[in-house]
Amino acid sequence: xxxxxxxxxxxxxxxxxxxxxxxxxxxxxxxxxxxxxxxxxxxxxxxxxxxxxxxxxxxxxxxxxxxxxxxxxxxxxxxxxxxxxxxxxxxxxxxxxxxxxxxxxxxxxxxxxxxxxxxxxxxxxxxxxxxxxxxxxxxxxxxxxxxxxxxxxxxxxxxxxxxxxxxxxxxxxxxxxxxxxxxxxxxxxxxxxxxxxxxxxxxxxxxxxxxxxxxxxxxxxxxxxxxxxxxxxxxxxxxxxxxxxxxxxxxxxxxxxxxxxxxxxxxxxxxxxxxxxxxxxxxxxxxxxxxxxxxxxxxxxxxxxxxxxxxxxxxxxxxxxxxxxxxxxxxxxxxxxxxxxxxxxxxxxxxxxxxxxxxxxxxxxxxxxxxxxxxxxxxxxxxxxxxxxxx
Numbered sequence: 001x002x003x004x005x006x007x008x009x010x011x012x013x014x015x016x017x018x019x020x021x022x023x024x025x026x027x028x029x030x031x032x033x034x035x036x037x038x039x040x041x042x043x044x045x046x047x048x049x050x051x052x053x054x055x056x057x058x059x060x061x062x063x064x065x066x067x068x069x070x071x072x073x074x075x076x077x078x079x080x081x082x083x084x085x086x087x088x089x090x091x092x093x094x095x096x097x098x099x100x101x102x103x104x105x106x107x108x109x110x111x112x113x114x115x116x117x118x119x120x121x122x123x124x125x126x127x128x129x130x131x132x133x134x135x136x137x138x139x140x141x142x143x144x145x146x147x148x149x150x151x152x153x154x155x156x157x158x159x160x161x162x163x164x165x166x167x168x169x170x171x172x173x174x175x176x177x178x179x180x181x182x183x184x185x186x187x188x189x190x191x192x193x194x195x196x197x198x199x200x201x202x203x204x205x206x207x208x209x210x211x212x213x214x215x216x217x218x219x220x221x222x223x224x225x226x227x228x229x230x231x232x233x234x235x236x237x238x239x240x241x242x243x244x245x246x247x248x249x250x251x252x253x254x255x256x257x258x259x260x261x262x263x264x265x266x267x268x269x270x271x272x273x274x275x276x277x278x279x280x281x282x283x284x285x286x287x288x289x290x291x292x293x294x295x296x297x298x299x300x301x302x303x304x305x306x307x308x309x310x311x312x313x314x315x316x317x318x319x320x321x322x323x324x325x326x327x328x329x330x331x332x333x334x335x336x337x338x339x340x341x342x343x344x345x346x347x348x349x350x351x352x353x354x355x356x357x358x359x360x361x362x363x364x365x366x367x368x369x370x371x372x373x374x375x376x377x378x379x380x381x382x383x384x385x386x387x388x389x390x391x
Contacts, residue, residue: 075198078198078253079200079214081253081254081255082200082251082252082253082254082255083200083202083212083255084255085186085251085254085255085256086185086200086202086212086249086251086255086257087153087202087210087212088117088153088154088183089116089117089153089182089183089184089185089186089249089257090114090115090116090117090153090185090202090203090204090210090248090249091114091115091116091117091124091150091151091152091153091204092112092113092114092115092150092151092203092204092207092209092210092244093112093113093114093115093124093126093130093131093148093149093150093151093161093175093204093247094110094111094112094148094149094150094151094158094207095110095111095112095113095130095131095145095147095148095149096108096109096110096145096146096147096148097109097110097111097142097143097144097145097146098142098143098146099141099142099143100141100143108146109142111130112204112206112207112243112244113126113127113130113131113203113204113244113245113246113247113248114126114202114203114204114244114245114246114247114248114249114261115150115175115247115248116185116247116248116249116257116260117182117183117184117185118174118184118185118286119182119184120180120181120182120183120184121179121180121182122176122177122178122179122180122182123164123174123175123176123290124150124161124174124175124176124177125172125173125174125247125260125282125286126172126173126174126175126246126247126260127171127172127173127246127247127260127262128166128167128168128170128171128172128173129171129246130173130246130247131145131148131163131166131173131175132144132145132166132168132173145163147160148160148161148162148163148175149161150175150177151204151209152179152182153209153210159177159178159179160177160178161175161176161177162175162176162177163175164176164289164290164293165288165289165290165292165293165294166289166294167285167289167294167295168230169230169295169297169362170277170281170282170285170295171226171230171232171262171277172260172277172282172285172286172289173289174286174289174290185249185256185257186254186255186256186257187256187257187258187279187283188251188252188254188256188257188258188279189258189280190235190258190259190278190279190280190281191278191280193217193220193235193252193258194217195216195217195218195219195220196216196217197216197217197252197253198214198216198252198253199214199215199216199217199237199239199250199251199252199253199258200212200213200214200215200239200250200251201213201214201215201237201239201240201241201245201248201249201250201251201261201274202248202249202251203241203244203245203246203247203248203249203261204244204245204248205240205241205242205243205244205245206242206243206244207244208244213239213240213241214239215237215238215239215240215272216237216238217235217236217237218236218237218238218272218273219235219236220235220236221233222234222235222236222275224263224275225355226263230355231355231359232262232263232275232277233278233281234259234262234263234275234276234277234278235250235258235259235275235276235277235278236273236274236275237250237259237274237275237276238272238273238274239272239274240272240274241261241264241274242264245261245264245274246261246262246263247260247261247262248260248261249261250276257279258276258278258279259276259277259278259279260276260277260279260282261274261275261276262275262276262277263275296366296389296390297362297366297389297390298361298362298364298365298366298368298387298388298389298390299327299330299331299387299388299389299390299391300330300331300332300357300361300385300387301326301327301330301331301332301333301388302323302324302325302326302327302330302332302337303323303324303325303326304321304322304323304324304343304354304357305321305322305324306321306322306352306353306354307319307320307321307322307342307352317342317375318342318344318375319352320342320343320344320351320352320375321342321343321351321352321353321354321357322340322341322342323337323338323339323340323341323342323343324339325339326338326339330388331385331386331387331388332385334385334386335372335383335384335385335386336383337372337374337383337385338376340376341374341375341376342374342375342376343357343372343373343374344373344374344375344380345372345373346360346361346370346371346372346373347360347370347371348371348373361387364387365387366387366388366389367386367387368386368387369384369385369386369387370384370385370387371383371384372384372385
């Protein structure tokens with residue numbers, strides 16, 4: 001009895017020993033395999049590759065940002081569309097001048113520029129400095145334009161142009177050729193353009209007619225001063241602009257004209273700085289030039305020198321505008337302004353430069369009365385004058 005009882009327990013110990021040696025390792029292996037499989041599936045689920053339209057592949061992972069390969073076909077198509085839309089409306093301009101030298105020799109000089117067709121019957125908007133390059137010095141004198149010829153897109157004929165009107169202050173001019181069925185430019189809205197916006201420059205650089213360059217709008221409402229002292233508020237662009245582009249078009253991605261290429265900066269260390277007159281600023285001038293041939297503006301009738309702080313101190317004068325010359329029968333002469341006077345204020349507003357004076361004067365109308373505060377003979381005094389029309 002006791003032997004059998006003892007034998008029972010001996011068999012149970014043997015059974016437990018077999019279970020621990022075989023079944024526990026077996027089930028542990030299965031559980032480990034399942035765990036590895038679950039971890040693998042989890043990693044696969046966190047990484048995916050997506051196909052997007054237009055042959056653009058996007059790869060996304062749980063640990064890296066999205067990387068996209070973008071097609072440039074749309075950008076190219078925009079350029080092609082805009083260029084082909086604008087090109088038929090842009091002309092090349094060639095101007096001839098007569099140059100009389102100090103030695104009584106006469107030569108012919110030429111200048112090249114661009115223009116924008118504004119009507120189907122031949123009105124063209126361009127820059128004044130292209131066709132009005134009259135100049136003189138001790139050694140030469142350049143006449144007004146003796147010949148102006150216009151070349152049209154895809155047309156080998158050169159057409160003689162007539163000057164309809166010019167305006168030096170805005171650097172705008174209108175020409176007319178006798179040709180019907182032209183393609184007028186479509187005008188955009190220069191008040192709604194944005195910095196960074198895609199643009200094209202279309203014109204006649206270096207006489208290479210119908211050239212197109214691309215870029216963006218670099219800045220808006222940029223104030224720059226031309227060689228004649230005139231301040232322009234312009235669009236800045238990095239489109240390549242060269243001699244001959246003046247008067248041509250700055251167009252948007254829809255081929256609409258948003259500006260007239262007018263100036264560029266050049267020199268060592270300067271690259272990609274061109275400027276265009278906003279098209280919205282030209283339309284009133286354009287219409288008045290067609291109607292009257294000029295822009296009626298108020299005129300004081302002086303030539304002034306801006307006194308610097310050093311100059312004013314040296315001559316014991318206040319900082320202001322030194323009156324150097326007075327036009328005969330001008331508003332200034334009739335009001336009693338004298339050479340040597342220093343203009344300090346206009347209508348109570350302090351001015352230190354001719355540009356500041358002109359900016360305020362140009363807000364007035366012909367026939368308006370203005371009050372100049374001047375310095376004369378050691379004291380300040382006020383002079384009232386009535387603005388006449390600029391001759």
